[in-house]
Amino acid sequence: xxxxxxxxxxxxxxxxxxxxxxxxxxxxxxxxxxxxxxxxxxxxxxxxxxxxxxxxxxxxxxxxxxxxxxxxxxxxxxxxxxxxxxxxxxxxxxxxxxxxxxxxxxxxxxx
Amino acid sequence: xxxxxxxxxxxxxxxxxxxxxxxxxxxxxxxxxxxxxxxxxxxxxxxxxxxxxxxxxxxxxxxxxxxxxxxxxxxxxxxxxxxxxxxxxxxxxxxxxxxxxxxxxxxxxxxxxxx
Numbered sequence: 001x002x003x004x005x006x007x008x009x010x011x012x013x014x015x016x017x018x019x020x021x022x023x024x025x026x027x028x029x030x031x032x033x034x035x036x037x038x039x040x041x042x043x044x045x046x047x048x049x050x051x052x053x054x055x056x057x058x059x060x061x062x063x064x065x066x067x068x069x070x071x072x073x074x075x076x077x078x079x080x081x082x083x084x085x086x087x088x089x090x091x092x093x094x095x096x097x098x099x100x101x102x103x104x105x106x107x108x109x110x111x
Numbered sequence: 112x113x114x115x116x117x118x119x120x121x122x123x124x125x126x127x128x129x130x131x132x133x134x135x136x137x138x139x140x141x142x143x144x145x146x147x148x149x150x151x152x153x154x155x156x157x158x159x160x161x162x163x164x165x166x167x168x169x170x171x172x173x174x175x176x177x178x179x180x181x182x183x184x185x186x187x188x189x190x191x192x193x194x195x196x197x198x199x200x201x202x203x204x205x206x207x208x209x210x211x212x213x214x215x216x217x218x219x220x221x222x223x224x225x226x
Contacts, residue, residue, distance in 0.1 A: 032213050043117075043204050043217035044155070051213075089154060096208060098145050099215055101154045 004092050006102030013109050019077040021105045023090035026071065030092040034099070035064065035075045038087045047088075048075070080109045113139050115207050117218035124195055124225055132190045132221045134205030141207035144188040145215070146180060149202045161188045185210070195225040 006023045013019045023033075034049035050057045050064045050073065057064045063076040077084055087106050091099040114137040124130050134144055142163050147155040159169045159180050167180035177199075179191040188207075192199055204220040 034215070036217070041202075041220070041222070043115075043206075043220045046214055046216060049214065093215075096143065096213065098157050098160050099206075100157075103154050 004090060004100050004102045006090050006105060008105060009103070010106045011108070013080045013107065015080065015082060015109055015111050017080050017109075019080045019084065019107055019109070020074060021088055021090070021107070022072065022074045023092075023102050024070075024072045025092050027092070027094070027100075028071070029094045030100075031095065032093045033064070033066065033073050034091050035062070036089045036091065037084075038089065038104075044089060077107075080107075082109045082111050085109050113207075113209060113214065113216040115205065115216045115218040117205055117221050119221060120219060121222040122224070124223070126196055126225055127194055129191055129193045130195055130223060132192075132203055132205075132223075134188045134190070134207070134218050136186045136207040136216075139207075139209045140185040141188075142185060142210045143208045144182060145206045145208075146178075146188075146190050147204045147206065149204060149220075151202075155204065158190075192223065195223070197225045199223065200225045 004025050035047045036044035038044040048059045048062045061078045066073045087104045090102040093099045116135045118133045144161045146158045149155050158173045159167045161167045161180050161182040163182045169175045182188040206215045206217040208215045
């Protein structure tokens with residue numbers, strides 16, 4: 001099964017709050033889990049990525065939490081800003097193969 | 112950082128004509144490039160995987176004779192939409208993977224409108 005399930009579909013957060021987006025996968029062969037940010041009319045931009053040998057990775061305000069046993073991973077955006085308003089996609093791949101994307105989460109950060 | 116460009120950024124063509132979209136990795140070599148299609152408010156759907164010097168691998172349901180992919184060099188892949196129809200109107204996005212890494216970098220996308 002190649003699906004990656006993402007939730008929620010949309011999210012509204014107040015400025016300064018924490019945005020949390022979750023993803024779950026079935027394929028245990030997946031070994032690379034990136035998150036992308038996409039603004040309207042633009043291509044996705046790589047935010048942060050994790051391999052299954054670690055449970056957490058932090059880069060600036062963005063943190064990935066990874067739970068291998070539960071086959072879940074999540075993106076946390078700390079101190080959310082209006083400029084973070086975008087669509088976020090989780091993805092997964094096996095080795096260097098193509099990415100399988102989640103359905104996306106539209107984040108709106110209210111000022 | 113790794114940069115991928117696409118050209119054109121948008122194109123309008125008439126039904127029955129062909130359109131070529133270029134994807135270039137500007138500061139790294141990409142042995143593998145991927146082509147995706149995205150409809151409004153939807154996720155990215157993989158169309159094909161392009162390997163330099165070999166034939167592209169198409170996903171199930173993607174017509175290889177309609178969407179011609181050529182990966183002529185380590186920095187250039189092209190997608191040609193042949194005999195375009197209005198239902199081919201979409202946002203086409205390429206990505207490239209650094210030959211030595213895991214990361215996949217996306218181009219800015221090409222908006223195709225077929226009238």
